[in-house]
Amino acid sequence: MRATKERFLPLPCDEPWKESPEMTQHDTTRTEPSETRPIVRFSGVSKHYGAFRALCDIDLEIQRGEFLTLLGPSGSGKTTSLMLLAGFDSPTTGTIEMDGTRIEGLPAHKRDIGVVFQNYALFPHLTVAENLAFPLTVRRVSKAEIGERVEKALSLVHLDGMGGRKPSQLSGGQQQRVALARAIIFKPRLILLDEPLGALDKNLREHMQAELKHLHRQLGITMVFVTHDQSEALNLSDRVAVFNKGRLEQVDAPELLYERPCTPFVASFIGENNLLDGRVEALTGGLAAIRLEAGTVLNTKVAGRPAVGDRVKVGIRPEHVTVGQGKSAFAARVVEISYLGDTRRVAVECGGIGRLTLKIPTGAGADRVGIADEIRVVIPEALCRALPDTDGA
Amino acid sequence: MLDSTRIWLWGGRLAGALVLGFLLLPIFAIVPLSFNGGSILAYPLQGLSLKWYAAVTSTPRWLHAVGNSLIVAVSTVAIATPLGTLAALGLDRIQFPGKSLLMALLISPMIVPVIITAVGVYFFFAPLGLANSLTGLVLAHAVIAVPLVLVTVNASVSQLDRGLLRAAESLGASPMTTFRKITVPLILPGIVSGTIFAFAASFDEVVIALMITGPGQKTLPRELLSGTRENLDPTVLAVASILIAISAGLLLLLTLVQHRSAKHHT
Ligand SMILES: Nc1ncnc2c1ncn2[C@@H]1O[C@H](COP(=O)(O)OP(=O)(O)O)[C@@H](O)[C@H]1O
Ligand SMILES: [Mg+2]
Numbered sequence: 001m002r003a004t005k006e007r008f009l010p011l012p013c014d015e016p017w018k019e020s021p022e023m024t025q026h027d028t029t030r031t032e033p034s035e036t037r038p039i040v041r042f043s044g045v046s047k048h049y050g051a052f053r054a055l056c057d058i059d060l061e062i063q064r065g066e067f068l069t070l071l072g073p074s075g076s077g078k079t080t081s082l083m084l085l086a087g088f089d090s091p092t093t094g095t096i097e098m099d100g101t102r103i104e105g106l107p108a109h110k111r112d113i114g115v116v117f118q119n120y121a122l123f124p125h126l127t128v129a130e131n132l133a134f135p136l137t138v139r140r141v142s143k144a145e146i147g148e149r150v151e152k153a154l155s156l157v158h159l160d161g162m163g164g165r166k167p168s169q170l171s172g173g174q175q176q177r178v179a180l181a182r183a184i185i186f187k188p189r190l191i192l193l194d195e196p197l198g199a200l201d202k203n204l205r206e207h208m209q210a211e212l213k214h215l216h217r218q219l220g221i222t223m224v225f226v227t228h229d230q231s232e233a234l235n236l237s238d239r240v241a242v243f244n245k246g247r248l249e250q251v252d253a254p255e256l257l258y259e260r261p262c263t264p265f266v267a268s269f270i271g272e273n274n275l276l277d278g279r280v281e282a283l284t285g286g287l288a289a290i291r292l293e294a295g296t297v298l299n300t301k302v303a304g305r306p307a308v309g310d311r312v313k314v315g316i317r318p319e320h321v322t323v324g325q326g327k328s329a330f331a332a333r334v335v336e337i338s339y340l341g342d343t344r345r346v347a348v349e350c351g352g353i354g355r356l357t358l359k360i361p362t363g364a365g366a367d368r369v370g371i372a373d374e375i376r377v378v379i380p381e382a383l384c385r386a387l388p389d390t391d392g393a
Numbered sequence: 394m395l396d397s398t399r400i401w402l403w404g405g406r407l408a409g410a411l412v413l414g415f416l417l418l419p420i421f422a423i424v425p426l427s428f429n430g431g432s433i434l435a436y437p438l439q440g441l442s443l444k445w446y447a448a449v450t451s452t453p454r455w456l457h458a459v460g461n462s463l464i465v466a467v468s469t470v471a472i473a474t475p476l477g478t479l480a481a482l483g484l485d486r487i488q489f490p491g492k493s494l495l496m497a498l499l500i501s502p503m504i505v506p507v508i509i510t511a512v513g514v515y516f517f518f519a520p521l522g523l524a525n526s527l528t529g530l531v532l533a534h535a536v537i538a539v540p541l542v543l544v545t546v547n548a549s550v551s552q553l554d555r556g557l558l559r560a561a562e563s564l565g566a567s568p569m570t571t572f573r574k575i576t577v578p579l580i581l582p583g584i585v586s587g588t589i590f591a592f593a594a595s596f597d598e599v600v601i602a603l604m605i606t607g608p609g610q611k612t613l614p615r616e617l618l619s620g621t622r623e624n625l626d627p628t629v630l631a632v633a634s635i636l637i638a639i640s641a642g643l644l645l646l647l648t649l650v651q652h653r654s655a656k657h658h659t
Contacts, residue, residue, distance in 0.1 A: 088559055108562040109571075121560035125578045134574070135564035186565065 037100060039064045039190060039222050040085065045094030047080050047246075054080045056246045058094070062190070062224060063239075067216050069225045071233040072243030073269070078226045081243070082192050085224070087111045098189065114183030114191040118198055120175045122167035128154070128178050129163030135186035153181040156215070173204045180215070190222035197232065209236055230270050234258070242266050262303045264387045267315040274321070274356050275313040280306050280386070290314055290386050296330075296352035300384035311389040318345065318359040320383045323369070329376035332356070334369050344369075350377060420637060427630035434625060445631040455632060458616035462596055465527060465612060469534040469595040474588045476535070477542025481583075482576075485550045496547075500540040510537065511604040518605065525607035533605055534595040541594055542587035549583025549654075582654030589647050593640060 038061035047055040055077045062068050070078040083089045084096060087108030095102050103111060122131050129150050136146045154160055157177035167175055176196060183191050193212075197205045213236055216223050227233055233240045234254040241251040242265070250262045261267035264275050278292040280302075288302045290312055300314055335355075336347035346358045346369060358377065360369075369375055430440030449455045484496060502510055514533045515524060523529035553576065561571040577584075599614040606615060613636065620629040 086559075086563055088562075108559070109565050109567050111563075112565070113563060115560065115563040117556050117560060119554075119556060121554070121556040123557060123560070123575060134561070134566070138564065138566045138570055138574075182564065 037064070038062055039099060041095075041097045042081075042085075043095045043097070045081075045084065045091045045096060047077075047084060047089070048092045053246050055084075055091075058248050060241060060248060060251065062222060065220050065222055066238040067213075067223045067225065067236060069227060069233040069237040069240045070243060071227060071230060071240050071269075074228055076243040077246040078228075078243055079194055080246075082115075082194050082224065082226055086113055086115050086192055112186075112189050114186065114188035116176075116179045116183045116191065116193040116196045118195045120167075120179040122175055122178055122182075124167055126166075127163065128159065128165050128167065128170070131167065131178060132163075132182050132185050135182065139186060149185055153185040156184070157181045157211075172200055173208065176200065176208060177211075180212075184215075184219065184221070188221075190224060193223065193225045195226050195228070197227070205232075212236065234270070240270075242269065244269070260303065261315065261385065261387065263390060264313040264315065265390075267313075267385070267387055272318050272357070272359075273315045274318065275315055275387075276354055277389070278312055278314055278386070280308050280310045280312055283308060288312075288386050292353060294352050294354045298379070298384055299381050300386045301382070302386045304388050306386065306388055312386040313389050315385045315387055316356075316379060316383060318357045319343075320380055321356055321358045322378045322380075323358070323360065323375055324378040325376055326378060329378050332375055332377045334371055334373045334375060337369065337371060348375065348377060353379070423630050424634050424637065427627055427634040429627055429630075432626055434627065434630070445627040446635075448628045449631050449635070452628070454611070454616060455613075455628070458611050458613045461527065461610055462613040465530050465534060466592050466595040468527075468531040469538050470588050470591050472531065472535040473538035473542050473591045474584065477539045477587055477591070478546045478580075478584055480539070480543050481546035481550050484547065499543055502537045503540040503544070507537065507598075507600045511601040514601060515604045524605055525610065527606075527610050530602060530605045530610065530612070533601045534598060537598070537601075538591035538594050541590040542584075545587035545590060546580060546583040549580040553579055582650050585650045586647055589643050589650075593643050596639070597636070 040060075040062035042058045042060040045055060045058040045060075046053065058077075058081065060081075070081060072078050080089070084091050087103070087106060087110075090104050096104055098111070122128075123134065126134065132150045132153050133146050136149060141149070150163060151160075154163055157180055159174060159177055159181070162170070162174065167178065170178065179196070180193075183193075197208050200208060209232060212223075212225075225233075225236060234257075237254055239251060239253055240257055242249045242257065244263075244265045250257060250266045252260070252262075257266060257270050261270065261273075267273045268275060276292050276294075278290040278298075280288050281291045281297060282289040283302075283306075286301060287299050288306065289297050289299055291297050292314065298314060302312075306312055330350050330353055332348035332350040332353075334346055335349050338345045341362070343359045343361055346360055348356050348358065350356050356377065356379075425438060426434060426436070427445055428441050428443065429438045429445070430442040431438075433439070480499060484492065484499075510533070514529075514536070518524045518529045518533070523532065557575055557579070558571055561575045562568070566574065597614055598612075599618055602612045602615045603618070606612065611619075613632065617629060617632055617636075620632070
C-alpha cells in the first residue's frame with residue numbers, strides 16, 4: 001500500500017504562491033516568522049466514521065497566502081478535511097499543524113480560522129452590522145474600532161449602507177458577501193470556504209468568483225476553498241488538491257493538473273479525456289512504450305514511476321486527437337456526433353486503438369463528417385500520457 | 394363543479410362558526426352578567442354597574458386569593474422554566490438508547506390525569522409537612538409545568554440551525570458565549586411560550602390546589618370554586634371575567650411572541 005502511494009506521490013507545487021504587495025489591509029506582524037513555512041500541514045490524516053473511511057492518509061501542505069481549492073466529487077472527503085482544519089472534528093489518526101504547532105486538540109474558537117459555510121450561517125436575530133461585529137465583540141475590540149472596521153468590511157464587499165438590515169432582508173448573493181465579510185473582518189490566519197457559491201445562479205456565481213479572486217489578491221490572506229466544480233477550481237486557484245473517495249489524488253497548479261495529470265481519475269475529472277487500457281512494454285528515458293489492449297504500441301510520456309509490465313491507462317484529450325492523413329494516422333469509423341456550437345464532439349471506433357472521442361472546432365473544414373464515415377485520425381504521441389492504473393492494481 | 398366546491402366552502406365555514414360559538418358562548422354569557430346592576434344571575438341585565446368588581450377589590454379573601462395565586466404561579470415559573478429549558482437543551486445535545494423513553498417519562502405529568510398527580514403528591518407531601526403549604530403547591534405545580542416548558546423549548550431547539558453554533562465558534566466565541574449570544578436569543582420565543590404556558594397552567598389549576606392547600610393558602614381558582622358553591626353572587630362572575638381577561642392577555646402575548654420569532658426564520 002505504502003509503496004504504491006510513494007510512486008504516485010503528488011508533485012510539489014511548481015509555482016510559488018503569489019505574494020501580495022498590498023499587505024496593508026492585513027496584520028503583517030503575524031506572517032513575519034518563517035515566511036516560507038507552510039501555514040498548515042496535514043500529515044497522514046485519516047478520519048473514520050465507524051468502519052467507513054471518510055479520509056485516508058492525507059498529506060497536504062497549505063502555503064501561506066495561497067488560494068488552495070479542494071476539488072472532488074460529492075462525498076470525497078472535502079468537507080471532512082475542512083471540518084478537521086476548522087476544529088469541529090478531530091482526525092482518527094495523523095497530525096495537523098498550523099504555523100508549526102499541532103492543533104488537533106485545539107477547540108475551534110481558539111484556532112483563529114474564518115469559515116464561510118455553504119448555507120452562509122448568518123445569525124438571523126442580528127443585523128448585518130451585528131453579524132460582522134460578532135467576532136470583534138468576542139475579542140473585546142473597542143466600540144469605536146468595531147464601528148470603523150464594520151464600515152470598512154461592508155464597503156470591501158460592496159454592501160455600504162446595508163448594516164442595519166437583517167439577513168432575511170438580503171438576497172442570496174448579498175448574504176454570501178456578508179458571510180465572507182464576517183469571516184474576513186477579524187483578520188483570521190486563514191479562511192475556509194465550503195462550496196460557498198453552490199447555491200447561487202450561474203451569472204452571480206461567476207461574478208462572485210471574480211470578486212473572491214480580487215479579494216484574495218487584495219488581502220493576501222490564505223484561502224482554502226471547497227468545490228465540486230472543476231471549472232470553478234481551475235479559474236480561482238493557485239493550486240488545486242483533487243480528492244477521490246477520501247484520498248488525495250494530486251495537488252498542483254491548475255495548468256499542471258490539466259496538462260500533467262498523475263492519475264486516471266484526475267485526467268478524467270479535470271476536463272475530458274480518452275483513457276485507453278494498456279501495459280508498459282518498455283521504458284526508455286522519460287518515455288514508455290505502451291501496448292494498448294487493442295494491439296497498438298504508443299510511445300508516451302509517463303506519470304509517476306511505472307515498471308515494465310504494469311497496467312496503465314493512456315490519456316489523450318479529445319481536442320488533441322485530429323482528423324488527418326499521414327503515415328501515423330489510424331483508420332477510424334464515426335459512430336456518434338454531437339453538435340456543441342463551437343465544437344463537434346465525434347466518437348469514433350479506431351482500429352488498433354479502441355473507442356476515441358474527438359473535439360473538432362466548428363468551421364475547421366474537417367468538421368463535415370457524418371455517421372459511419374470512414375476517416376483517419378492522428379494521435380499525437382507527445383500529448384499522450386501513461387497513467388498508473390490504480391483500479392487494476 | 395365550482396358550485397359544489399362553494400357549497401363545501403360555505404358549509405365548512407358555517408360548521409366552524411357553530412363550533413366556535415358552542416365553545417365561546419358560555420364565556421360570553423358570563424362576562425355581561427358580571428356588569429349586572431342587580432344581584433340575580435340571570436338575563437335580562439338590570440342596568441350596568443361595576444359594583445361587583447368593586448366588591449372583589451374590597452373583599453380581603455379575594456385579594457388574599459389573588460396574592461396567593463400570583464405568588465404560586467410566579468414561583469412555579471421560576472422553577473419550571475429553567476428546569477424545562479435545561480432538560481430540552483440536554484436531551485437535544487446527547488444521543489443515547491433510551492432517549493425517547495426518558496422524554497416520555499419527563500412529559501408524563503402532562504398525560505397522567507391531574508387528580509392522580511394530586512393524590513400522589515398529597516400522600517408524598519403530607520409526611521414531609523409540605524401539605525397545607527404554598528411551598529408544596531409550588532412544587533406540585535412545577536411538576537405539571539416542567540413538561541409544558543420542555544415541549545415548547547424542545548420544539549425551538551430542534552429548529553435551531555447547528556451551523557449557526559459552529560459559525561459562532563469559528564468566529565472565536567467560546568461555548569458559553571455561543572450559548573448566551575446565539576442559542577438563548579434564538580430559542581427565546583420557545584422559552585417565553587413555555588413560560589406563558591407554565592404560568593397559565595399554575596394560575597388556573599384547581600385540582601391540586603384543593604388537595605394540597607388548607608384554608609390559609611386558598612388560590613383564586615379554589616376560592617372561585619367555593620364561591621360558586623357557597624354564596625353564588627355576581628362577585629364570582631367578576632372574578633371569572635378577570636381570569637378570562639388574564640388568560641386572553643397571555644394568549645395574545647403568546648401569539649405576539651410566535652409572530653416575532655416567525656419573522657426571524659424567513
Ligand atoms: N458524521 C458523519 N458520520 C458518518 N459519515 C460521515 C459523517 N460525515 C461525513 N461522512 C461521510 O464521509 C464522506 C465524506 O463526506 P464529506 O467530507 O462531507 O464529502 P464532500 O464534502 O467531499 O462531499 C461521505 O461519504 C459522508 O457520507
Ligand atoms: Mg461537502
